[in-house]
Amino acid sequence: MTSRIAQWTLDVQDIGVMSRFWSAALGYRVEAGDDGSAKLYPPDEAVPGALPVWLQASAGPKSGKNRNHPDLVSPDGDHAAEVERLLALGARRADVGQTGEEGFTVLADPEGNEFCLLKSPPV
Template identity: 40%
Template sequence: MTSRFTELVIDCLDPQRLADFWCEVLDFTVLDRSEDSVEIGSWEPTAEAVRAGQMPPTMFFVRVPEAKTGKNRLHLDVSPVDARTADEVTRLLKLGATRMDVGQGPDRSWVVMADPEGNEFDVVRSLAP
């Protein structure tokens, strides 16, 4: 018996805003939406596909009444696939991300950023040819 990692749930104040941001970052689409939640992903999950093998999880943004208060204990790493890391950082800043200092120091190969609600994520090595 086993389980599958099917969704990454992110508490937030504005699910639609964060879903829009992450759809642009990851080239995902909205899979489901309600007043208080939005699910996005790169594929339409079905029970059969999930049982057959591990697939990429969807992201599920859920409205909560309180704002983020501390550093994330879990964060995403994203790798640009068709641009240099510096170019991707510039694109993400235009989408509403900000640079973050979490004590990583100046000589790192990754860039720490935050989404529009302050959730940290890293832009790591480029996978561009």
């Protein structure tokens, strides 16, 4: 038997800001938890196995580069338009040492958590 990834968990300071950003970015619905957390669920039309996201309250700000991060892909393949949409939602461009030749764009959410938008689905 092996383990499977069940959800993506992110420690955040502002549950409201972050749930609005990530739900809009992913098209997920939000359910607020009684403990100040929020759970984001994929839409019914999501691909099988799409992971839920749990935003849990954290006492401190993020420090340093993330050691892991999500890789997103635009479902319609329009990478440039999706970068602009995510920036309009509150993301910002992030420099983690990329050269510009990569097959992705590095962005950060409103609290500085890095993520990548892939130019094409992984193979």
